[in-house]
Amino acid sequence: MTTILCHYEGDLRCSASHGPSGSALSTDAPTDNQGLGERFSPTDLVATALATCILTIMGLVAERHTIALQGCTARVEKTMTTGGVRQIERLTVWVALPAGLAPDQIRLLQRAAEGCPVKRSLEGSVAMELHWQTLAATDA
Template sequence: MTTIDSRYEGALRCHSSHGPSGSVLETDAPTDNQGKGERFSPTDLVATALSTCILTILGIVAERHDWPLQGATARVQKTMGSEAPRRIALLEVWISLPAGLSEQQRDVLQRAGESCPVKLSLEGAVPIRLHWG
């Protein structure tokens, strides 16, 4: 179990601390929702969690097989719904694997990425599209 402590700082900003490591991050409301947009928004963190989870799972599989994965990237685009209640309407992720991987390696990595815990947790609540390249 992991504990994260969060505190409201005022001006629509929050400060969070990751219990095990002590790492901290701050969030800000986005400009389209009364904030300054000077930090990741909470929904930005959901999008970031998806893309970094996919890359992390790919890294675990690649390290297990001693496959080169350095340089793999994921770009996530978050689309917010326009109707109330305010919510994420779509998360779309473009994953780029490094050149030099075989088709079989790419298939194994893609299957692994499709089963990342964040994606599995969000499925059914948020539409997700993954694009592999």
């Protein structure tokens, strides 16, 4: 169990402290929801959690199988609903794998990403799409 302590600071801003490490972060309401948009919004953190979870789980698999994953990136786009209840409508993630991976390594990493705990937790509640590309040797 992990404990995170959150405080409302006023002006639609919150701070959070990660119990085990003491790391801190702040959130701000987005500009389209009465905030200043100067920090990650709570829903931005959900999108960030998905992308970083995908990278982390792939990193665990890469280490276990001695796959060089350095340079791998994930870009996530969050789309909010425009009518009705305000919520995340879709999360789209583009994963760029480093050059030089074998097809079986790519499939292994893709399976790992599809099973990341954040993605599993959001399935059925938020539409998600993962797109894959392999960087050319000059892009890495």
